Amino acid sequence: MIMGDWCGREDSNFHSLSATSPSSLRVYQFHHVRRTGIIVTGFIVILKFGILSAVPFKGEAMQPAQETDSAIITAEDIFGGIFSILVIRGYKKIQPNQPSCAYDSACQVVYLRVLELCEEQDKVCDFVILPHMTHGDSQVARDQLRIWLSARMMHFRTPGDGSYYFSITPRDAEFFLNNSIRVTGFGRKIFDELTDIFLDSIASYSH
Numbered sequence: 074m075i076m077g078d079w080c081g082r083e084d085s086n087f088h089s090l091s092a093t094s095p096s097s098l099r100v101y102q103f104h105h106v107r108r109t110g111i112i113v114t115g116f117i118v119i120l121k122f123g124i125l126s127a128v129p130f131k132g133e134a135m136q137p138a139q140e141t142d143s144a145i146i147t148a149e150d151i152f153g154g155i156f157s158i159l160v161i162r163g164y165k166k167i168q169p170n171q172p173s174c175a176y177d178s179a180c181q182v183v184y185l186r187v188l189e190l191c192e193e194q195d196k197v198c199d200f201v202i203l204p205h206m207t208h209g210d211s212q213v214a215r216d217q218l219r220i221w222l223s224a225r226m227m228h229f230r231t232p233g234d235g236s237y238y239f240s241i242t243p244r245d246a247e248f249f250l251n252n253s254i255r256v257t258g259f260g261r262k263i264f265d266e267l268t269d270i271f272l273d274s275i276a277s278y279s280h
Contacts, residue, residue, distance in 0.1 A: 144258050148200040151187055151267065152180070152217040154253030156226075158268040159239070160246035166236040167227075169210075169218060177204060179274035180214035183267050190263065 159167070169176035184202040191198040202211050218237050221227040226249075227237045241249070254261060 144194075144196045144256075145199045146187060146191055146196050146257050146259075148184075148202070148213055148217060149220055150253050150257050151183065153221075154250050154257070154259075154264040155183070155268045155271055156217070156221060156239070157246040157250035157253065158264055160241055161243045161250070162268075163243075164239070166238045167218065168234065168236045169215065170235045174204070174209040175275045177202075177209060177211040177214045179271045180211060180217070182274040183271050186267060186270055190259065194258070196258065 156167075167176065181202045181204060184198075184200070188198050190196070200213055202213050204211055218227065222229075222237065226239070226241050228240050230236070230238060250261075250264065253259075254264065
């Protein structure tokens, strides 16, 4: 990674590079930004999975995003805040597969609200959550769970039912929530609203 300055964000790629297999892999372009909108790195890699902030590459290489004064809102900022509030409220786990795709559908409803908020507050939403045409889940939504799992903020139980159990304390969750509030510019009230939307959506899909 080439860096011209300190970057206040972690890498957006949490997967390892795959072996060469052009016929079965997709090519994605990533951009790594600071909150000022300055591009720190821009590169194209070949991965097994498309992950959050991944832009499908077709034809000619896409140019890195232009510098902008608008705040850039990522999926990890939004769902990191939502997951943190769930911990603070006493929730112990997330069950993404029970009922089928309710979690993914709830994430999509949150995403649509984030789009509205970004439009209202002149921010840039840097992710898209859409259901898969065949099985209904969303890669970006599932990646939010994998990010927390890889950071050991969630864990599995074996044997288990596919649930993701929270591994952090409410005090730690307050720290991560405050970080999401700081980098997005959204207040606690907005994150409480997004969390309520998430929970209400899961409940509606459960019936």
